[in-house]
Amino acid sequence: xxxxxxxxxxxxxxxxxxxxxxxxxxxxxxxxxxxxxxxxxxxxxxxxxxxxxxxxxxxxxxxxxxxxxxxxxxxxxxxxx
Amino acid sequence: xxxxxxxxxxxxxxxxxxxxxxxxxxxxxxxxxxxxxxxxxxxxxxxxxxxxxxxxxxxxxxxxxxxxxxxxxxxxxxxxxxxxxxxxxxxxxxxxxxxxxxxxxxxxxxxxxxxxxxxxxxxxxxxxxxxxxxxxxxxxxxxxxxxxxxxxxxxxxxxxxxxxxxxxxxxxxxxxxxxxxxxxxxxx
Numbered sequence: 001x002x003x004x005x006x007x008x009x010x011x012x013x014x015x016x017x018x019x020x021x022x023x024x025x026x027x028x029x030x031x032x033x034x035x036x037x038x039x040x041x042x043x044x045x046x047x048x049x050x051x052x053x054x055x056x057x058x059x060x061x062x063x064x065x066x067x068x069x070x071x072x073x074x075x076x077x078x079x080x081x
Numbered sequence: 082x083x084x085x086x087x088x089x090x091x092x093x094x095x096x097x098x099x100x101x102x103x104x105x106x107x108x109x110x111x112x113x114x115x116x117x118x119x120x121x122x123x124x125x126x127x128x129x130x131x132x133x134x135x136x137x138x139x140x141x142x143x144x145x146x147x148x149x150x151x152x153x154x155x156x157x158x159x160x161x162x163x164x165x166x167x168x169x170x171x172x173x174x175x176x177x178x179x180x181x182x183x184x185x186x187x188x189x190x191x192x193x194x195x196x197x198x199x200x201x202x203x204x205x206x207x208x209x210x211x212x213x214x215x216x217x218x219x220x221x222x223x224x225x226x227x228x229x230x231x232x233x234x235x236x237x238x239x240x241x242x243x244x245x246x247x248x249x250x251x252x253x254x255x256x257x258x259x260x261x262x263x264x265x266x267x268x269x
Contacts, residue, residue: 015242033143081219
């Protein structure tokens with residue numbers, strides 16, 4: 001993890017909600033036959049004062065699968081604690 | 082004649098590196114010097130334009146091998162500068178090796194918004210908490226680095242959040258649902 005020190009000092013927010021959509025990129029100026037799926041996610045987090053924050057992020061298929069794999073790993077680790 | 086295949090292949094590779102693999106230090110002059118040092122500038126410009134055109138058509142259609150054969154066959158019958166057998170075999174060889182890689186590069190260049198650059202996580206055990214029942218409840222802390230693809234100089238934003246086991250289970254269910262939706266498109 002990058003900067004474990006800062007992580008301890010900051011107030012880590014809680015995840016409130018995830019909204020997602022799966023899109024299909026069809027065509028572009030460079031490639032008429034683009035055809036790739038992508039995932040867009042909006043993360044709603046809340047800090048300790050209850051203030052909510054929204055962040056939106058786009059992912060290619062491989063980026064999404066990487067996120068999914070990391071979450072599964074975290075879940076496994078959480079179970080063993 | 083085999084040399085013709087080799088040079089044409091080298092030029093295609095050079096153009097791919099220049100245009101799709103982010104090696105912007107490669108220039109046309111460099112390609113001429115390395116591949117066709119004896120050729121006149123005028124002739125080189127012709128070959129270069131030809132190669133660029135071929136590459137553009139193949140990339141734009143993301144041609145599969147059947148489409149490629151039909152395309153190459155048409156190119157070999159053109160009245161104006163038809164492709165030679167050697168050049169055709171160079172293009173075939175090139176596309177076999179680069180089709181997927183180039184398409185992937187096009188995909189990542191087409192993600193213009195904020196994309197997920199790095200995922201990290203850590204498991205924490207709370208030793209102190211406002212409420213007694215939170216003590217010793219493990220939680221997962223996620224750190225996502227989110228940055229603009231087209232603006233690499235800008236530092237990525239870092240989003241951190243915490244999830245308990247129940248939350249994480251629900252998030253994983255969403256991930257599975259997304260994966261299922263995606264598979265409907267990918268398996269075609």
